[in-house]
Amino acid sequence: MVIKMKNEYESEKKISDSYFEFQAVMGMTKHMGGVKATEELAESCHIDKDRYVLDIGCGLGKTACHLAKKYGCRVTGVDISEKMVEQARKRAEKAGLEDKVEFRIGDAQDLPFEESSFDAVIGESVLAFVEDKPRALKEFIRVTKTEGYIGFNECTWIRKPPARLIQYISDVLGAVFLTPNGWQEIWEKPGLKDIIVRTYKVRILEQWGNEIRELDFKEYSGAWYGFFSLLFKSPECRKWARKTLSMPWNIFALLKYFGYGIYIGRK
């Protein structure tokens, strides 16, 4: 489902494009569960120094750099946003990881890689934003070696949400979250084996704590500076922020429904 911005915004632009543009300017992308969830994903996909990993929707390249540093693996990150990829390259350069980590611009639904290139294909909080999820899965399988792993951390409805909450998420993020069964079906349909599904609640204070800890203070304050500068300069950003804040519940009520899941399968 492509959700186009209404006339009040730029026409022909997806809502998620603006959301990611803001994040790229702020220098901050996120997924639920932080580094702990990244490591759970890496370990479930048996990532070690001999593996070659593809990180789909790599954002600003944090996970790609973390995996290369912690596990010694080679990582390619791919993201549809040029701005994200630019910043991810700078991060790898700054960390001295250019020999292990590289970044490419590309769409999860049409990957610019040969078949059977990677030992593991992973992604964090990306498929929810991808229009044709089964097609993307097919692509992940195509570029994974036989017996390789496909593992994702995705936003998940842990309890049936009210229709207006689903609408709100699609209005402000352009995202479609699924239930654990919904994600599992997407993993099972193309014939992946050894499927693992684990779901978690989001503990918001812990999540915020992780976000602050995982960025250094300069990065974190820079992100908020970037956000407020954008609010000041960009009418589009102001409209998006107003819409986001118009949430009809308080954030703690939302957390009854909202969680994340780790979904693993083997080719």
Ligand SMILES: C[S@@+](CC[C@H](N)C(=O)[O-])C[C@H]1O[C@@H](n2cnc3c(N)ncnc32)[C@H](O)[C@@H]1O
């Ligand atoms: C919520 S951010 C998560 C970024 C990163 N994985 C993280 O955990 O911080 C989602 C990312 O997916 C990228 N993305 C969205 N749709 C995509 C697609 N079709 N193909 C590749 N990347 C995509 C966005 O540009 C954005 O960087």
